[in-house]
Amino acid sequence: xxxxxxxxxxxxxxxEQFDQAADLIGLEDELRQILRTCKRELIVHFPVEMDDxxxxxxxxYRVHHNVAAxxxxxxxxxxxxxxLDEVKALAMWMTWKCxxxxxxxxxxxxxxxxxxxxxxxxxxxxxTRRYATxxxxxxxxxxxxxxxxxxxxxxxxxxxxxxYSMHRNAGVTVPAVVTxxxxxLGGSAGxxxxxxxxxxxxxxxxxxxxxxxxxxxxxxxxxxxxxxSIAASLLAELGSRIVAVSDSRGGIYNPNGLDIRTVxxxxxxxxxxxxxxxxxxxxxxxxxxxxxxxxxPAALEEQITEANAGRIRARLIAEAxxxxxxxxxxxxxxxxxxxxxxxxxxxxGGVTVxxxxxxxxxxxxxxxxxxxxxxxxAIMVRAFQAIYATAExxxxxxxxxxxxxxxxxxxxxxxxxxxxx
Numbered sequence: 001x002x003x004x005x006x007x008x009x010x011x012x013x014x015x016e017q018f019d020q021a022a023d024l025i026g027l028e029d030e031l032r033q034i035l036r037t038c039k040r041e042l043i044v045h046f047p048v049e050m051d052d053x054x055x056x057x058x059x060x061y062r063v064h065h066n067v068a069a070x071x072x073x074x075x076x077x078x079x080x081x082x083x084l085d086e087v088k089a090l091a092m093w094m095t096w097k098c099x100x101x102x103x104x105x106x107x108x109x110x111x112x113x114x115x116x117x118x119x120x121x122x123x124x125x126x127x128t129r130r131y132a133t134x135x136x137x138x139x140x141x142x143x144x145x146x147x148x149x150x151x152x153x154x155x156x157x158x159x160x161x162x163x164y165s166m167h168r169n170a171g172v173t174v175p176a177v178v179t180x181x182x183x184x185l186g187g188s189a190g191x192x193x194x195x196x197x198x199x200x201x202x203x204x205x206x207x208x209x210x211x212x213x214x215x216x217x218x219x220x221x222x223x224x225x226x227x228x229s230i231a232a233s234l235l236a237e238l239g240s241r242i243v244a245v246s247d248s249r250g251g252i253y254n255p256n257g258l259d260i261r262t263v264x265x266x267x268x269x270x271x272x273x274x275x276x277x278x279x280x281x282x283x284x285x286x287x288x289x290x291x292x293x294x295x296x297p298a299a300l301e302e303q304i305t306e307a308n309a310g311r312i313r314a315r316l317i318a319e320a321x322x323x324x325x326x327x328x329x330x331x332x333x334x335x336x337x338x339x340x341x342x343x344x345x346x347x348x349g350g351v352t353v354x355x356x357x358x359x360x361x362x363x364x365x366x367x368x369x370x371x372x373x374x375x376x377x378a379i380m381v382r383a384f385q386a387i388y389a390t391a392e393x394x395x396x397x398x399x400x401x402x403x404x405x406x407x408x409x410x411x412x413x414x415x416x417x418x419x420x421x
Contacts, residue, residue, distance in 0.1 A: 198348060320346060387405060
């Protein structure tokens with residue numbers, strides 16, 4: 001009888017990636033000990049009153065990986081598969097992401113183990129406010145600034161902002177305590193589109209470096225939510241042919257190209273892309289292996305693995321999701337010459353514009369969307385150039401180059417600050 005091999009934990013993957021970068025730059029053992037562990041891990045179990053009067057107890061998490069560079073920054077996700085291990089990995093990746101982009105933040109992440117689709121709006125608000133109260137000992141504009149993530153949105157951020165403001169500031173709004181909130185509460189123009197737009201800016205830079213003509217490129221997008229749909233729409237505007245997209249229920253494929261505006265309208269009416277009449281159905285697994293020039297995994301973690309990496313036919317993979325590629329898959333892709341724009345760079349548009357929103361909130365002075373987008377492009381370009389130069393210097397793939405760059409920066413900040421006391 002075959003013995004099942006347990007999957008590698010997400011945090012173990014994050015640590016393995018860190019170790020590779022630390023080896024590359026020759027990081028000393030003392031700093032390795034500090035940077036490969038999380039500074040704080042908060043687990044909360046809290047009751048929520050449901051619409052029928054019953055009480056359910058939920059489990060939530062908030063993790064700070066490192067705050068040497070500044071306040072902890074990271075999203076909050078609502079998903080039935082949220083675990084402490086996952087949140088720790090995502091917090092570590094946030095540290096590297098902020099360092100790569102040159103942002104004055106450390107890495108954090110949070111989540112609640114819940115399927116929000118089973119909750120009414122009132123139950124969702126009750127859960128959010130109670131979770132925010134439980135983790136409020138960590139929150140603050142100079143301590144920990146949450147943002148939206150999987151299954152959370154500006155409304156959820158508004159409830160967190162209000163809960164924090166009521167507890168800590170006598171009800172007076174504290175706009176800089178969260179980002180990704182509604183414009184009327186101090187949100188930033190361009191924040192909703194920022195992650196998807198940043199992915200496209202990253203693809204544009206990679207296309208220049210590696211000689212890819214975006215006007216001729218075939219694109220596949222796994223995950224047609226906020227990030228994936230915006231990236232697909234913007235690439236279509238640049239002349240790329242979007243041949244396949246998917247959501248949690250399945251995917252659609254048309255080798256001649258999809259009209260993204262029509263697909264968006266169809267999904268808005270039906271709740272899914274599945275059944276779109278001008279395409280053939282494909283599974284999320286099949287979609288990853290379709291012939292294309294650019295593959296954008298914009299769904300969940302560990303989608304490209306040792307099992308399917310050898311069948312990926314894209315020339316360039318732009319990781320819009322966090323952790324979609326396992327280390328084993330990375331090695332296979334590198335051996336095959338597939339270019340991978342790593343998540344800690346490719347999807348950093350969201351945290352970059354979150355930084356802009358935080359600055360605007362602290363100053364109570366707001367920028368136009370054009371100014372936000374121009375600033376975002378400048379930072380994405382600068383970061384790519386630094387990553388590309390590091391990859392050329394060490395002759396390594398872009399992920400390892402990005403990690404090396406990030407670890408080097410956080411290590412240097414830690415050296416400069418020293419150990420207290």
